[in-house]
Amino acid sequence: MSLIQTHSFTITQALQSCFYRIPDYQREYVWGPTEAVQLLDDITESIDAGGKQYFVGTVLVAADGPGRQADELDVIDGQQRTTTFFLMLCALRRRFRGHPQQPTIEGLLASSYTNLEGMTVSRLRLEPCYENAADLVQFLRQYDGADGELSDALDHAAIERFGSAARLTDVFLAISEYLDHNFPEHADLARFWGHLANNVIFIQIQTDVSSALKIFETINERGIGLNPMDLLKNLLFAQVKQDDFAKLKDKWKKITTPLEQKKQKPLRFLRYFVMANYKIRDAHSKGIVREDQIYSWFVDKDNAAVAGYATRPFEFVDTVAANVERYLAFQSGRDSQGSPSAALANLQHLTGTSLSQHHVLLLAGGKLRPANFEHLVEQIENFLFFYVFTRTSTKDLEALFSRWADEIREFSTITDEATQRLALNEFIATHFQSSIASKHDELRDALRRYRLGSMPKYRSRYLLARITQHVDMAHSGTKTRGLLSQYTNLEIEHILPQTPRSDLLGEWCEGNDEDYQSYVNRLGNLTLLEKPHNIVAGNDFYDSKKPLYSQSGNYLTRSIAQLSTVGKNTTVTTINSRLQAFEHWDAKAIDVRTEVLISLALEIWSTAPAA
Template structure:
C-alpha cells in the first residue's frame, strides 16, 4: 500500500473478500487482484513529495484498508497487531521535533478521513459500533454510509468464516504474502490517459467518475484540492437526496447543450456521456478545458435547481404550485421532463410557472395514450434547444410571448393530433390499468376543474386536497345479491366490466365513502349531495344559481342522474372525456 496515499474515492461497492478466502485453498499460490494507478500528489502535507494520488483502484484500496482495520481489531494484544498498525498509519518527526502520526490512506472527500481514522482505532465490539459512531457525530449518508456498511460486512465475514484465532491468522498470512497488487506510478497527465484506457478495456467507472478525472487533467496539481471541494458541491447533494448522478448528468447535457446526433435525434444515453464530453467540439462548447472551475460551478448550480424541482420548488427555491401539481402526474417514475425544467430554469418565475403548467398538460397526453418514452425524449430534447433561447430573453413580456408561441407550436400541435387517441384511451381506461396515483390524479384534476368553474375561480391552486379524497365506485365493487340480480335483469353488459370504468368513478370524502359502501344508487345520492366537491354532488343534483352564471355554463357540461345503469356510466364517461379535453389543453396568456 503506497505510503500516505491520498484517495479521490468514488462510492464504495460492498466488497467482502470471498475470492481472496477461496484462494486460500490454492496451496500458497499468489492471487492477483488488479492494478493500482497512482500519480505523485502536488498538494501533500507533512513530508512533501512522498504522497500519491490514486487515479484508478480507489475502491479496492479503500476496501483493503478496511480489511486491515477489521483484522487489527481481531488481533488486539496479539503479535499481529503492531504490524497491522504500521500498515494502517505511519509516524514521522516534524520540524519542531514532534512525532506526528498519519494514516497511510486518506480519503479526500468531506468527513471520510475522520471516519476512516475512527474505524482504524476502533477497539469495541460490533454491537458498540453504532453507538460509538453516533457519539462521534458521524452522519450516515452517501459514501460514509457505504464505508460503515463495508466495514461491518467485513467484520461479520471474518467472524463467521474465521472464528478461531488460528483461522484468522491463516487468513492474514495469506493476505499479507500471497495477495498481489501491481502499482503503476506515472505523472498526472499520463495517469489519466492510462486510467481512461483501463476503463475502455475492462470494467471501469461510470461517466460521472470519468468526467471528474477528465477535469483533474485540466488543472494544475496545486489546484487539486480546490477542484475536489467544488466537485463535492455536485456529488454530495445528489447522494444526500438519493438522486442518481448519471440521470442528472444526462439531463444536464441535454438541457444545456445542442446534441448533434441524427441517429438518436438529440438524445444522449448514459453510456455516451463521457464520449460526448471528450469530443473536441463539445469540449470547447462546455468550456471545461479552459475554465474547469466555471464548468464545475455551472454543473453544481444545475444540481441545486434539479433537486429544487424534485421538491416542488422553482430555481430560486420558492414553492411552486405548478411543480407540486405536476408531481402528482409524474410520480417518481417519469423524469424526462427535467430536461425542459433545467433548460427553462432562467425564465422569469411567473413564466417558469406558466411553462410547468403547460408541461403537465402535454405530459398527460403522453402518459394516458402510453406513448413510448423514446418518442417523448426526442420531442423534449428538441424543445430544450428552443427553450434555452427563450429563457435568454431579458424582457418578461417578450419572453412570455415567445414562450406562448413555443407552447403552441411544440405542445398544442402534438396534443391536437392525439385527441382522438386520448378519447379512445379514456374510453378503454379501467381503474387498475395504470398506477393508482395516476388514476387519483385524473379524478382529482377533473374535480378541481369543476370546482374552479363552479366558483368562478381562474387561478389554479394546489391539487393536494383533492388527492387525499377517496375513489368511490358509484356502482359498488362488491354488490349485494339483489343489486346484481337487478343489473343482470336490466343490462346486457357484464357487471365487472363496468364497475371500474371512468364514468363509474368519483371522489368522495372518506367518511362518506365508508357510509356509502355497497348501497344502491338511490341511497348513495343523498350522501353525494353532501360532498364538498361539485363533480360528485352533480351526480345526484345540479345546482341552480341564477341565469347565465358560471354555474349555468358548467351545468350544460354535466348531468344529474335518477338511476344508475350501464347507459348512465357510458354517458358520464363521455362527459368526463369532454371535460378532460378542455382541461388538458395548452393555454396561452400574458404575464
C-alpha cells in the first residue's frame, strides 16, 4: 500500500490547495434537500460554540486517477458532502454579490488562467462527473437570478435536469432558501460564512487509487468510531446489571431502528427531545442544547436526576422511544395516537424541509387531548407563516420554543379537557397572538413586495392554496378546515401571462406606464387553476381566459370573472363583500386584487381560541 497522508483542512484550505474531481466510476449524487438542510443545521448550531472548530467527517482522495492532472485529486469517499459544500459556495456567492466576500468565494469555486492562445479559461475547483451535471454546476456557479427564475433560466440555457442534475438543482434551491430564512441580514450571513470558512474542518486522507479503494472498503465494512447515540447508550448500560443488557439492547433498538429507517438524524431528534421534555437551566444557553452539548447535558448531576435514567433506565428508554414514535408520526402527518392529522399535514406544506424547530413544541404537546393538540398545531402554522413570509430569521426560534415547551408540558398534564383547553387558549393569546399582531404591518408590506420567485415555489403554492381554501370554506359555509393538498396540487396561473404574445404586450404598453414584468409575478396576478384549464388559458388575453376561470372548481378563481349571486345574507354574499370581479385586467386591477388577497391573508393567518 502506498504512503497514506492525512491533513486537517477547512473548506477554504482544501479548495485553495487543489482541484477535485468526482470520478466517473463513483455513484451519482443522491443527496436531497433533507440531507443538505441537516448539514446546514449542524454548521449553524455550531456557530454559537465560542469559535470552536466543528468536525464534519473524513474525505478520502486519490492522487493518481485516470486522466488526472498534476494538481487534481479524485474523491473516493465523501463526494456527497464535498459536492454539497460546493453548492453552498455557489449560493453564498450569489448572496454576497457586490460585497467584498464575493471575489474570495469565486476564487474557491473556480480558477482562471490564460492558455496558449491568450484566452482566459475558467477551471472549476470541483469537477462533478455525474451524469449531465458539468454544465449545470458551471451554470449555478455564475447564476445571479432569483430562485423562482432558475427553472426558466435552465430551460433557456438548454440544460436538462434528470437524475443527479435534478437533485443538484433541488439542493441548490434548498440551500438558498435556508440561507435566506436563517440569515436574512448581511451581517448574519457574513458570520455564517466566517464560521464555514474558518471553523468547519474535515480530515482528508490521501493515497493512490488502489490503496484508496481498499481504505474505502475497510471504512465501510468495519465502521469508524462511535455512532452519535452510542455514548448515551453506553451511559445507560452503565446503570444496569449485566443480566439486563439484552433487555436494554432490545429496548434501545426501538429508538435507533425507526430513526435509521426514516433516515432521521439521531442527534437532531435528541436535541428536540431534551428541549421538549426538560427545563434547560443554563442561563448562557438561552434554553438551547447544541449537539456537542447533549452528552454533557445528560451526565450533569442535576439533569441526570431529572431525566431519571440512573435510577429508572428502562423507564427512561421507554420515554425516549415514545418520543421517537411521536416525532416520526408528526413528520408523516399523524398525531400521537397515529391518527391522520389534517393540521400536521397542512403545516408541512409551509415548513417543507427547511423548518423543523417547531418539533420542540409538538413533542412538548404530544400528550395534549387530540382536539387541543390539533388546535395547537394550527396556531403553530399561523405563527410560522408570519416568520416565513416576513423573512424574519428563524434561528432564534429554538430558544423561544424551548421556553414555551416548559409551559406546554405543564398544562399537558391537566386531565380535564375543558380546563386544559382554557390553559392552551391562554398560552396562544400570550405568545402567538402578541407576536402575530406585532407583525401585521410587516406582513402587509411583505405581501405587497412579494413576487413569484422571491421564495421557493412550494411556499408560494402554499400561500395561494390557503387563501383559496379559506374562500371556498366561506363560500360554502364550511367551518372545519380540511386537507390543503387538494389545492396545492393545482397549477399557479398568471392572469397576465408570463410570456405574452406580441399583440397582448403591445396593448399593455399602450395602456400602462408600468413595466410588464414588474406586474406579471405580483400576488394579485396569481391564482390557482386546474391543469387542463391552465394549459388552455396559455398566453391569451384576459377576455379569452374569463370563461375558463368561470369553470374552475374553486371560488377564488371563479370570482375573478364573476361573483356568484345567491340570495341575501348568505355565506356567499358575505364572502362576496371581501372579493371583487374584474371587467378588464390591467395594472390597476392587479393592484386592487393584491390588496384583496392581503386583506384575506391577515384574516386567515390569525390566532383563535380553541372552542
